[in-house]
Amino acid sequence: MARVVELDSGSGVSDVRLSLDSIRESLIRQEDTIVFSLIERAKFPLNSSAFEESRCLDSGISSSLTEFLVREIEILQAKVGKYDNPEENPFFLENIPHSVFPTHKYPPVLHPKALSVNINKRIWDVYFKEMLPLFVKPGDDGNYPSTAASDLACLQAISRRIHYGKFVAEVKFRDAPQDYEPAIRAKDTEALMKLLTFEKVEEMVKKRVQKKAETFGQEVKCGVSGDDEKNYKVDPLIVSRIYGEWLIPLTKVVEVEYLLRRLD
Numbered sequence: 001m002a003r004v005v006e007l008d009s010g011s012g013v014s015d016v017r018l019s020l021d022s023i024r025e026s027l028i029r030q031e032d033t034i035v036f037s038l039i040e041r042a043k044f045p046l047n048s049s050a051f052e053e054s055r056c057l058d059s060g061i062s063s064s065l066t067e068f069l070v071r072e073i074e075i076l077q078a079k080v081g082k083y084d085n086p087e088e089n090p091f092f093l094e095n096i097p098h099s100v101f102p103t104h105k106y107p108p109v110l111h112p113k114a115l116s117v118n119i120n121k122r123i124w125d126v127y128f129k130e131m132l133p134l135f136v137k138p139g140d141d142g143n144y145p146s147t148a149a150s151d152l153a154c155l156q157a158i159s160r161r162i163h164y165g166k167f168v169a170e171v172k173f174r175d176a177p178q179d180y181e182p183a184i185r186a187k188d189t190e191a192l193m194k195l196l197t198f199e200k201v202e203e204m205v206k207k208r209v210q211k212k213a214e215t216f217g218q219e220v221k222c223g224v225s226g227d228d229e230k231n232y233k234v235d236p237l238i239v240s241r242i243y244g245e246w247l248i249p250l251t252k253v254v255e256v257e258y259l260l261r262r263l264d
């Protein structure tokens with residue numbers, strides 16, 4: 001999480017300070033997790049049977065193996081307090097089970113009426129229908145449990161990054177409420193999108209993730225000289241495209257959704 005400085009003014013109300021720089025630092029660190037999770041997932045072929053609907057033998061309920069795994073893991077993770085962290089957003093939990101252990105008290109950074117923004121249904125669809133076929137090989141090797149575990153790692157890393165847009169929006173709003181308030185009151189999503197967009201930052205993000213995919217995902221060769229051809233576990237241009245077409249735009253969707261509720 002971005003470094004948050006909590007000051008007690010003596011009135012009992014905490015004044016939580018966060019900066020756009022520290023938020024961006026966290027997004028940069030999250031890129032490592034995302035790039036590594038894509039590289040790990042690319043070990044397996046598409047294995048679409050894992051995420052296509054089938055009948056669960058136990059309950060008779062229609063679900064994919066991957067959905068079943070994610071639902072069960074989310075319940076377990078909720079019980080150890082994962083969703084007490086405002087950075088984490090579940091895919092399926094409607095009623096989040098209480099943690100069975102005492103949990104950390106996270107400083108209240110986000111606006112209470114806006115913190116429930118959750119676009120995980122859209123992320124789920126986009127991930128399986130559009131992103132995944134781009135960076136894994138076609139085919140089916142039957143290794144569904146490991147494939148589903150890898151998909152879960154990708155989905156959670158991507159969801160965390162996209163929903164981090166709530167923190168980005170909060171800090172941008174606090175830095176310039178006079179600019180944001182009229183657009184929020186007018187529900188002018190286009191104006192909000194314009195206010196929160198920094199094209200230069202987006203270009204840098206796309207270049208940096210490409211470089212990270214080149215660095216983290218290159219085949220390491222020893223003792224072979226004169227062979228300069230580099231092979232990558234995931235095509236670095238595809239990683240950059242995944243950011244440009246989905247991760248950045250969806251982060252901005254979360255930013256706008258959050259801002260629309262910021263004055264409620």
Ligand SMILES: C=C(O[C@@H]1C=C(C(=O)O)C=C[C@H]1O)C(=O)O
Nearest residue numbers: 168196197198201202205248251
């Ligand atoms: C996240 C931010 O907001 C927007 C979204 C970006 C992103 O998703 O990487 C980058 C720049 C902005 O257009 C930011 O300003 O850092």
